[in-house]
Amino acid sequence: xxxxxxxxxxxxxxxxxxxxxxxxxxxxxxxxxxxxxxxxxxxxxxxxxxxxxxxxxxxxxxxxxxxxxxxxxxxxxxxxxxxxxxxxxxxxxxxxxxxxxxxxxxxxxxxxxxxxxxxxxxxxxxxxxxxxxxxxxxxxxxxxxxxxxxxxxxxxxxxxxxxxxxxxxxxxxxxxxxxxxxxxxxxxxxxxxxxxxxxxxxxxxxxxxxxxxxxxxxxxxxxxxxxxxxxxxxxxxxxxxxxxxxxxxxxxxxxxxxxxxxxxxxxxxxxxxxxxxxxxxxxxxxxxxxxxxxxxxxxxxxxxxxxxxxxxxxxxxxxxxxxxxxxxxxxxxxxxxxxxxxxxxxxxxxxxxxxxxxxxxxxxxxxxxxxxxxxxxxxxxxxxxxxxxxxxxxxxxxxxxxxxxxxxxxxxxxxxxxxxxxxxxxxxxxxxx
Amino acid sequence: xxxxxxxxxxxxxxxxxxxxxxxxxxxxxxxxxxxxxxxxxxxxxxxxxxxxxxxxxxxxxxxxxxxxxxxxxxxxxxxxxxxxxxxxxxxxxxxxxxxxxxxxxxxxxxxxxxxxxxxxxxxxxxxxxxxxxxxxxxxxxxxxxxxxxxxxxxxxxxxxxxxxxxxxxxxxxxxxxxxxxxxxxxxxxxxxxxxxxxxxxxxxxxxxxxxxxxxxxxxxxxxxxxxxxxxxxxxxxxxxxxxxxxxxxxxxxxxxxxxxxxxxxxxxxxxxxxxxxxxxxxxxxxxxxxxxxxxxxxxxxxxxxxxxxxxxxxxxxxxxxxxxxxxxxxxxxxxxxxxxxxxxxxxxxxxxxxxxxxxxxxxxxxxxxxxxxxxxxxxxxxxxxxxxxxxxxxxxxxxxxxxxxxxxxxxxxxxxxxxxxxxxxxxxxxxxx
Numbered sequence: 028x029x030x031x032x033x034x035x036x037x038x039x040x041x042x043x044x045x046x047x048x049x050x051x052x053x054x055x056x057x058x059x060x061x062x063x064x065x066x067x068x069x070x071x072x073x074x075x076x077x078x079x080x081x082x083x084x085x086x087x088x089x090x091x092x093x094x095x096x097x098x099x100x101x102x103x104x105x106x107x108x109x110x111x112x113x114x115x116x117x118x119x120x121x122x123x124x125x126x127x128x129x130x131x132x133x134x135x136x137x138x139x140x141x142x143x144x145x146x147x148x149x150x151x152x153x154x155x156x157x158x159x160x161x162x163x164x165x166x167x168x169x170x171x172x173x174x175x176x177x178x179x180x181x182x183x184x185x186x187x188x189x190x191x192x193x194x195x196x197x198x199x200x201x202x203x204x205x206x207x208x209x210x211x212x213x214x215x216x217x218x219x220x221x222x223x224x225x226x227x228x229x230x231x232x233x234x235x236x237x238x239x240x241x242x243x244x245x246x247x248x249x250x251x252x253x254x255x256x257x258x259x260x261x262x263x264x265x266x267x268x269x270x271x272x273x274x275x276x277x278x279x280x281x282x283x284x285x286x287x288x289x290x291x292x293x294x295x296x297x298x299x300x301x302x303x304x305x306x307x308x309x310x311x312x313x314x315x316x317x318x319x320x321x322x323x324x325x326x327x328x329x330x331x332x333x334x335x336x337x338x339x340x341x342x343x344x345x346x347x348x349x350x351x352x353x354x355x356x357x358x359x360x361x362x363x364x365x366x367x368x369x370x371x372x373x374x375x376x377x378x379x380x381x382x383x384x385x386x387x388x389x390x391x392x393x394x395x396x397x398x399x400x401x402x403x404x405x406x407x408x409x410x411x412x413x414x415x416x417x418x419x420x421x422x423x424x425x426x427x428x429x430x431x432x433x434x435x436x437x438x439x440x441x442x443x444x445x446x447x448x449x450x451x452x453x454x455x456x457x458x459x460x
Numbered sequence: 461x462x463x464x465x466x467x468x469x470x471x472x473x474x475x476x477x478x479x480x481x482x483x484x485x486x487x488x489x490x491x492x493x494x495x496x497x498x499x500x501x502x503x504x505x506x507x508x509x510x511x512x513x514x515x516x517x518x519x520x521x522x523x524x525x526x527x528x529x530x531x532x533x534x535x536x537x538x539x540x541x542x543x544x545x546x547x548x549x550x551x552x553x554x555x556x557x558x559x560x561x562x563x564x565x566x567x568x569x570x571x572x573x574x575x576x577x578x579x580x581x582x583x584x585x586x587x588x589x590x591x592x593x594x595x596x597x598x599x600x601x602x603x604x605x606x607x608x609x610x611x612x613x614x615x616x617x618x619x620x621x622x623x624x625x626x627x628x629x630x631x632x633x634x635x636x637x638x639x640x641x642x643x644x645x646x647x648x649x650x651x652x653x654x655x656x657x658x659x660x661x662x663x664x665x666x667x668x669x670x671x672x673x674x675x676x677x678x679x680x681x682x683x684x685x686x687x688x689x690x691x692x693x694x695x696x697x698x699x700x701x702x703x704x705x706x707x708x709x710x711x712x713x714x715x716x717x718x719x720x721x722x723x724x725x726x727x728x729x730x731x732x733x734x735x736x737x738x739x740x741x742x743x744x745x746x747x748x749x750x751x752x753x754x755x756x757x758x759x760x761x762x763x764x765x766x767x768x769x770x771x772x773x774x775x776x777x778x779x780x781x782x783x784x785x786x787x788x789x790x791x792x793x794x795x796x797x798x799x800x801x802x803x804x805x806x807x808x809x810x811x812x813x814x815x816x817x818x819x820x821x822x823x824x825x826x827x828x829x830x831x832x833x834x835x836x837x838x839x840x841x842x843x844x845x846x847x848x849x850x851x852x853x854x855x856x857x858x859x860x861x862x863x864x865x866x867x868x869x870x871x872x873x874x875x876x877x878x879x880x881x882x883x884x885x886x887x888x889x890x891x892x893x
Contacts (some may be wrong), residue, residue: 043781048484064549114870121864125577128569134561144558144825151838165875198874234838252571253693260686276891281883288879321877361462367853371582378576378855381887385880386856389868392577393852396510405584405689406666407850417840419826428827431554435822437547441631442598445753447818453711454814 029333125392150180157238173206179414189215272301462766558825583613590671606639612847705734714742822886
């Protein structure tokens with residue numbers, strides 16, 4: 028049973044805070060193991076990666092086998108059935124069309140003092156994407172990570188995907204090919220992150236690493252941060268649905284379950300203005316949980332972290348939503364845009380009852396890599412911006428320096444940075460002031 | 461003596477790699493101490509902060525004294541001399557004018573399938589800026605951190621600045637007032653970062669923390685990352701000047717020294733097409749080092765990490781620059797824009813000999829918080845973007861769902877996420893397909 032709350036009842040605030048504070052993730056302390064793996068890969072390169080792959084993935088490779096050959100990729104891509112290939116192509120097209128609009132613009136202008144100012148964007152030269160193996164090996168995530176990188180103009184895009192016991196997910200390779208990935212390595216874990224960050228004899232280093240992974244991968248990403256850029260460390264998935272009584276309880280139940288089925292630690296929340304509707308949704312969930320393939324996972328998530336919250340009105344729903352700062356926010360109300368204006372902190376918003384969250388996972392266009400664990404208060408989903416960086420530009424004329432240089436001299440002096448000031452003074456002296 | 465290198469001589473590649481790889485920063489391992497401090501502040505709040513402030517800053521406060529009162533701020537601001545006040549106001553105006561142009565735009569469009577897509581930017585609600593005490597307490601850094609936050613629309617902006625032995629830097633308070641900072645706390649170290657991240661009885665928590673600090677502050681920022689957003693962890697400052705022979709050696713010497721004087725670990729590099737000019741710059745540095753106030757610091761930096769590199773032509777200079785990925789890049793050549801096009805990886809570029817780097821530290825307009833330690837390969841300087849986050853938006857019509865929903869059903873099935881698929885199927889069934 029999920030929690031049932033009513034904002035007008037005593038004790039609501041404490042119960043809501045408990046919900047917000049629920050620790051849903053066990054982070055095993057793998058830091059020491061990961062530090063050793065990274066040091067080993069830095070020291071021994073390919074040899075270390077090959078040994079670790081034999082140990083963890085039970086897969087014996089030689090250096091030449093670390094990377095999938097073109098022929099192998101071709102072979103596996105051929106195993107993907109047509110409907111799935113077409114769906115991946117549709118998804119890729121829509122994701123690309125969305126992300127090309129994110130490309131930021133260079134700017135340059137000359138101000139009244141004669142200073143020419145601006146900035147220039149450029150792509151990260153090389154990026155590496157991590158793709159988990161096994162159950163969480165999602166071709167859709169390959170598209171969501173790789174397409175923004177390629178839209179940004181990343182020249183060299185490498186994927187690492189472990190293939191435990193040699194089992195390959197053909198759809199992952201096909202998604203990589205559709206997205207324009209340049210290199211695919213069959214390695215995983217902390218050793219893959221170390222290889223991407225520091226390079227080995229066979230794997231050139233990259234500048235930025237993105238993509239989800241288990242505790243070892245997450246710890247390794249934290250450790251190599253600084254040497255390379257990383258994306259966010261994603262936690263378990265979350266959805267908040269705000270729905271009035273004018274919805275089909277079964278639709279909302281399925282939307283809640285589509286997060287719950289990801290992970291026992293996922294969190295699915297419903298806020299409704301109609302207590303009766305809330306109960307109907309909970310009943311619909313129970314019914315679906317009798318037959319869902321992943322009912323063990325989805326049921327545990329719903330039981331341990333699910334909640335149905337009844338509120339007085341939609342303004343209150345928006346206030347609670349802002350405190351939750353959900354990864355996914357579905358607004359199944361008559362005027363979703365008006366409600367969205369009030370829901371400031373959210374990774375992605377799905378407007379109206381014809382927009383199930385699952386559309387955003389695959390074919391909507393927006394990215395499905397989104398901030399979890401309340402981090403939508405300060406961070407954004409993956410985008411083209413993660414694969415570009417900005418260089419600021421400034422050019423002074425002698426006249427501009429004459430106009431603004433003296434203020435720099437004053438501030439440098441007041442900060443006791445004499446050479447800063449003198450570098451301006453020497454030039455102004457030449458102009459005879 | 462700095463290193464003198466010539467790219468046409470044997471052994472250059474090894475020497476250049478040694479320069480790139482030089483470990484300039486000792487990172488004392490303060491992580492255990494910092495973990496304890498954070499746990500203490502989380503557990504005991506104000507009481508812990510007050511005890512730690514008494515211990516580290518030798519300053520006895522009560523909870524009410526943690527925050528500067530309006531009267532105190534007024535009092536200290538009155539101590540700043542007029543020229544400095546005016547210079548701060550000039551700098552603030554120029555920084556604001558530059559950063560308002562960075563505000564990103566919302567977008568919304570409807571595609572041929574009938575899906576309305578887009579995104580919306582919103583400000584982080586509350587941000588905290590760390591300002592070091594003592595020698596590195598720079599009012600210019602207050603402007604550079606606070607103005608982008610206020611331009612972004614951050615409602616609540618708090619500063620923490622330690623005042624060891626009760627010594628206050630009035631210019632820091634004035635810069636904070638000019639920039640529109642809302643709250644100023646006289647606390648520092650890991651305890652300040654913990655208070656900002658988790659809140660205490662007197663200090664409400666924030667969502668994002670930026671600003672430079674010592675090893676304790678840096679370690680604390682890494683630890684609270686995830687609970688709040690943080691900016692980059694900045695390393696020692698760097699400058700690369702690319703200059704042809706048509707420059708005044710003393711100007712270039714001063715530009716190099718204006719980084720060297722920051723820190724013994726700073727790095728100042730000159731790449732020139734004219735070996736004779738390179739020697740003249742080194743001589744000019746030696747001469748300036750006889751009288752500079754901070755000659756001990758600047759001299760040590762130049763001796764240990766400085767270098768003068770002679771190259772065959774500017775194309776080679778650009779190639780080396782891209783491997784260095786400098787924080788500051790000064791292009792003192794006849795056609796700096798043409799050279800800038802080839803220098804892809806840099807935090808900030810200063811074009812032409814009338815643009816000393818120091819202008820960018822104070823009054824140019826661009827931010828002076830920039831990526832160090834080669835991280836310009838994958839990251840950008842501080843900007844308005846650090847204080848906003850993006851929410852993606854999607855709205856399907858029944859027709860749009862009919863058009864793209866089937867692809868989502870296929871992909872959900874292939875990823876064994878049944879509820880994802882059913883949430884689409886249930887809606888399409890209602891449409892009778």
